[in-house]
Amino acid sequence: MTHRRMVAVAVLAVVAVILVSAAGAWLLIERKGRGSDEVQADAPLRLHLPVNAEELDQAGVGHALDLARNAGVSEIEAGAVWWYVTREGSPDAYDWAALDRLVEAAATRRMRVHLQLSGTPDAVHPEVVATVADADERVWYPPRTPQQLRQWGRFVEATVAHFKGRVASFEIWNEPNLDTFWRPAPAPAEYAQLLAESYRSAKRVWPAASIVFGGLSQNDVGFLQHYYSEARRLFPDAAAQRYFFDVLNVHPYTDGRSPDETSPDAVIDGLFGKVDKNFAGLALMKAAMDQNEGGGGSGRKPIVLGEYGFTTTAIHGVSHVPDSRRAYFLKRAVAVAGGMPFVSGLSWYGFLPDSATPPHWAITTADGRVGWTYQALVDLAAGGGPTVRLPERSTLHPGDTPIRPVIEGLDASDIAYTELYVDGVLQAEAAGPEVLWSPDHDSLVAGRMQMVVYTRDRHVWPSDIVDGGAGL
Numbered sequence: 089m090t091h092r093r094m095v096a097v098a099v100l101a102v103v104a105v106i107l108v109s110a111a112g113a114w115l116l117i118e119r120k121g122r123g124s125d126e127v128q129a130d131a132p133l134r135l136h137l138p139v140n141a142e143e144l145d146q147a148g149v150g151h152a153l154d155l156a157r158n159a160g161v162s163e164i165e166a167g168a169v170w171w172y173v174t175r176e177g178s179p180d181a182y183d184w185a186a187l188d189r190l191v192e193a194a195a196t197r198r199m200r201v202h203l204q205l206s207g208t209p210d211a212v213h214p215e216v217v218a219t220v221a222d223a224d225e226r227v228w229y230p231p232r233t234p235q236q237l238r239q240w241g242r243f244v245e246a247t248v249a250h251f252k253g254r255v256a257s258f259e260i261w262n263e264p265n266l267d268t269f270w271r272p273a274p275a276p277a278e279y280a281q282l283l284a285e286s287y288r289s290a291k292r293v294w295p296a297a298s299i300v301f302g303g304l305s306q307n308d309v310g311f312l313q314h315y316y317s318e319a320r321r322l323f324p325d326a327a328a329q330r331y332f333f334d335v336l337n338v339h340p341y342t343d344g345r346s347p348d349e350t351s352p353d354a355v356i357d358g359l360f361g362k363v364d365k366n367f368a369g370l371a372l373m374k375a376a377m378d379q380n381e382g383g384g385g386s387g388r389k390p391i392v393l394g395e396y397g398f399t400t401t402a403i404h405g406v407s408h409v410p411d412s413r414r415a416y417f418l419k420r421a422v423a424v425a426g427g428m429p430f431v432s433g434l435s436w437y438g439f440l441p442d443s444a445t446p447p448h449w450a451i452t453t454a455d456g457r458v459g460w461t462y463q464a465l466v467d468l469a470a471g472g473g474p475t476v477r478l479p480e481r482s483t484l485h486p487g488d489t490p491i492r493p494v495i496e497g498l499d500a501s502d503i504a505y506t507e508l509y510v511d512g513v514l515q516a517e518a519a520g521p522e523v524l525w526s527p528d529h530d531s532l533v534a535g536r537m538q539m540v541v542y543t544r545d546r547h548v549w550p551s552d553i554v555d556g557g558a559g560l
Contacts, residue, residue, distance in 0.1 A: 136164065137156040153199065155456070166201060168187060168203045179211050191254050200256040202258075204260075205259065208228075230279075245293050262302050265311040265358075265360070274360075276315040276317075300336075311359075311360045319331050345512065347424045349513055393421075395435055400414065415459075416464075419468065476551040477493060478551050502544055506542070
């Protein structure tokens with residue numbers, strides 16, 4: 089995602105762990121059966137968060153894992169960053185100490201770890217060093233030549249061999265459809281070569297290793313279609329090799345809009361074709377994958393939502409979302425993704441603030457305080473809570489009469505304010521347990537309606553959803 093990555097790029101020189109994205113933080117709510125890449129619709133949801141081990145000592149790692157556990161998290165995301173683990177030495181000499189510390193600490197808590205591989209060392213591409221002054225940019229020039237790809241393959245093989253049986257999956261690069269992370273310009277053919285080298289190298293040392301397609305920024309259908317075309321052109325055995333990945337990763341950011349909101353204006357022409365910036369555009373990514381791989385067999389690969397989140401401070405043209413509303417959007421994203429049988433997981437950006445996670449993206453503070461969004465994770469893990477229902481359908485219309493939800497298990501005095509949404513668009517908000525819906529929005533009466541209650545102790549409780557198209 090452009091806005092989030094551009095912040096991270098400025099500090100990559102000191103970033104130690106890149107997480108299923110460029111050193112970002114994850115929350116993942118997963119529906120993937122153990123030992124299988126196919127979606128298990130009846131599998132329990134699991135929560136994931138990232139931990140940047142290089143910026144934490146042993147006690148800090150333990151505290152972060154315990155904080156994640158408190159939110160119901162059972163899996164941790166981290167990254168094997170090539171330029172960092174080689175520390176400007178030989179590209180084939182690796183320092184796994186920080187990642188080993190994280191993996192071992194996670195294992196003692198029965199938490200799984202996922203790794204992302206990215207970041208080219210200067211020693212691999214001296215021609216880039218000679219022409220690009222900024223070291224933070226050079227790490228995002230991927231291996232391209234046959235020699236560079238062989239070196240990358242050795243890195244992948246060494247990483248998979250070292251963490252075999254201790255790491256759940258390996259993601260290859262980050263957002264290869266953006267020029268921020270695939271410099272100087274994205275190229276599906278080049279990514280196909282990198283992914284093919286990665287897949288073959290990983291499977292040589294661990295045939296059961298799960299290889300994840302580098303998370304695409306938003307629903308970039310055009311890039312994915314071009315990837316398949318180039319993979320078939322370059323590699324006659326691409327189909328037999330499952331097109332060199334087991335899980336497709338997508339970052340379906342909606343730029344400050346609710347995951348329920350769908351707008352035709354959010355479907356744009358990207359560099360390679362259609363890009364759908366609606367959360368619901370994930371269905372197009374699944375259709376493109378099935379079209380190329382077939383509806384059965386390998387076509388049943390899951391899609392993992394490798395990043396999704398909101399900033400509480402406007403940045404790079406992206407609208408800000410208050411932490412309380414962000415907590416509601418988190419719960420809605422979990423619910424919407426949970427209704428998509430092809431989605432195996434949802435990752436949330438971000439968790440702990442660090443050199444690549446600005447405070448306005450994080451859901452905790454540097455001194456350990458937590459807010460609305462973190463509390464939403466705790467609530468999801470705990471289940472239950474107050475029951476909030478929409479009132480009589482006859483009252484759900486704009487007018488002069490306040491709309492008040494039916495609430496069980498919560499006193500009216502505990503409610504700080506209430507919001508009303510139609511098709512994911514905020515229509516009314518007010519302090520206390522009721523809202524007045526302006527007649528100006530009468531054209532939206534036919535949409536899907538939901539009320540949201542925010543309590544004084546920082547809990548978010550959404551109501552049921554009513555389709556306003558019937559009988560209103």
